[in-house]
Amino acid sequence: MRHPPDPQEPVDEPLEALLAAVARADRGAYARLYARTSAKLFGVVLRIVKDRGMAEEVLQEVFLGIWRGASSYAAEKARPMTWMITIARNRAIDAVRVRREVLLDPGEDGEDPFAAIPDPFDAAASFADRDALTRCLDRLEETQRHCILLAYCEGWSREELAARTGKNVNTIKTWLHRGLAALRGCLSS
Amino acid sequence: MSAGTDMYEGDDDDALAGEYALGTLDGGERAAFEARLAREPTLAAAVAAWQERLAPLADAVAPVAPPPDLLARIEARLDETPAATASTASPADVVSLDEVRRLRRALGRWRVAAGSLGALAAALVALAILFPGAFLPPPPEGERYVAVVDRGGGLPALIVQVDVAQGLVRVRAPAAEAPPDRALELWLVAADDDPRSLGLVRDAADIRLEPAVARATPGATLAVSVEPPGGSPTGAPTGPVVYTGVLIPQ
Numbered sequence: 001m002r003h004p005p006d007p008q009e010p011v012d013e014p015l016e017a018l019l020a021a022v023a024r025a026d027r028g029a030y031a032r033l034y035a036r037t038s039a040k041l042f043g044v045v046l047r048i049v050k051d052r053g054m055a056e057e058v059l060q061e062v063f064l065g066i067w068r069g070a071s072s073y074a075a076e077k078a079r080p081m082t083w084m085i086t087i088a089r090n091r092a093i094d095a096v097r098v099r100r101e102v103l104l105d106p107g108e109d110g111e112d113p114f115a116a117i118p119d120p121f122d123a124a125a126s127f128a129d130r131d132a133l134t135r136c137l138d139r140l141e142e143t144q145r146h147c148i149l150l151a152y153c154e155g156w157s158r159e160e161l162a163a164r165t166g167k168n169v170n171t172i173k174t175w176l177h178r179g180l181a182a183l184r185g186c187l188s189s
Numbered sequence: 190m191s192a193g194t195d196m197y198e199g200d201d202d203d204a205l206a207g208e209y210a211l212g213t214l215d216g217g218e219r220a221a222f223e224a225r226l227a228r229e230p231t232l233a234a235a236v237a238a239w240q241e242r243l244a245p246l247a248d249a250v251a252p253v254a255p256p257p258d259l260l261a262r263i264e265a266r267l268d269e270t271p272a273a274t275a276s277t278a279s280p281a282d283v284v285s286l287d288e289v290r291r292l293r294r295a296l297g298r299w300r301v302a303a304g305s306l307g308a309l310a311a312a313l314v315a316l317a318i319l320f321p322g323a324f325l326p327p328p329p330e331g332e333r334y335v336a337v338v339d340r341g342g343g344l345p346a347l348i349v350q351v352d353v354a355q356g357l358v359r360v361r362a363p364a365a366e367a368p369p370d371r372a373l374e375l376w377l378v379a380a381d382d383d384p385r386s387l388g389l390v391r392d393a394a395d396i397r398l399e400p401a402v403a404r405a406t407p408g409a410t411l412a413v414s415v416e417p418p419g420g421s422p423t424g425a426p427t428g429p430v431v432y433t434g435v436l437i438p439q
Contacts, residue, residue, distance in 0.1 A: 027264070034260050039252035047250050059255055063263045077237050082244040086210075093212045097415075133245045151211040152246045158213050159428070169215070173208075180207035180239075187242055 015080035023070040041088045048092035048155035058095050062088045093155040136186035144179030147172060203235055210239035217376055217384030217426045220412035224378060349411055358387050358396040374416045376426055377402055379409045389420050409436050
């Protein structure tokens with residue numbers, strides 16, 4: 001799936017190099033970085049904040065954060081996409097936490113805790129059976145897997161997970177801790 | 190080095206790092222964890238490892254093309270944003286002491302470029318207006334601290350000045366948002382201690398600082414959580430932490 005090389009837009013220009021150029025305030029590199037990453041980051045943000053207008057605001061903040069923070073990006077510490085996704089998730093979660101708190105009155109009586117939850121694992125499973133993370137997630141108990149996926153992909157807090165599963169926050173915390181520990185063990189085996 | 194509860198020790202540090210990467214730490218935990226992150230490289234490495242482990246999950250999220258004009262809107266805002274020279278490496282994007290120093294140096298530049306104020310410039314101006322002393326030689330250390338409390342970019346939500354000598358906490362809240370029927374509560378989080386309530390956030394309000402709390406001020410982090418009206422019923426944060434900031438000697 002390669003396109004012919006274009007002198008204006010080098011194919012396969014490493015994201016590390018683009019970030020290094022952005023750290024030197026290179027606007028051209030910034031635009032190329034945006035072209036390469038904005039759809040992925042917008043998808044991540046939109047999944048968490050839901051509202052499109054708000055997601056656009058957050059994405060602006062994300063890219064302003066990338067512009068300001070590029071000089072502190074350390075390639076030996078994180079891959080570029082991981083670094084940018086972290087910024088995107090942090091800004092998106094910050095944007096929704098205040099708003100969502102008011103939605104969180106539990107006590108909708110005893111419905112099936114997970115019935116109303118879309119299963120993001122379907123999407124996760126489709127991307128690559130060979131992927132180690134997918135395989136390890138698949139080995140977790142379902143409740144642990146759900147909590148990790150909903151927290152990561154949807155930005156849910158422990159309180160949200162608790163409110164929507166009818167469990168208390170300590171149970172959620174235990175599930176998260178056990179799930180994370182199992183995930184780490186599986187990934188390092 | 191831990192004098193804290195065993196919740197912060199050993200393997201549980203890795204669980205905390207994982208939860209921090211997931212974004213599920215709650216109450217004062219996030220602020221306490223961030224205070225530790227700034228000093229404990231092994232903890233920061235654990236967070237980075239979790240971010241890498243979990244990043245493939247973003248592949249499960251479908252890309253969505255942003256509107257075509259969004260890059261132009263962002264680029265227009267770059268002109269009001271200082272170029273990428275900031276030392277903004279702190280884990281929570283809090284305004285660090287280095288950044289405040291840099292802001293002071295940059296003050297003249299922003300005064301010239303008076304058109305529209307970027308977020309950092311606005312933070313600086315807020316500091317300058319409220320604390321003119323910030324731009325004079327500092328008083329002896331250990332007496333007064335200031336924190337710009339934000340949620341990672343944008344306007345500062347709160348500017349908090351802790352005057353240990355006078356036993357006062359002064360709060361200015363230019364942009365703090367409380368949800369309807371909820372209150373914002375301000376917490377002082379020292380690394381090895383439980384969060385201590387400083388009181389509810391009200392704009393332009395002074396809070397009396399208890400001596401025991403005052404002693405915990407150096408090196409502490411401030412956090413703001415969402416609580417029921419009247420404040421946390423338990424004496425500990427019960428709702429999500431929506432803003433954090435580090436106290437720096439003024």
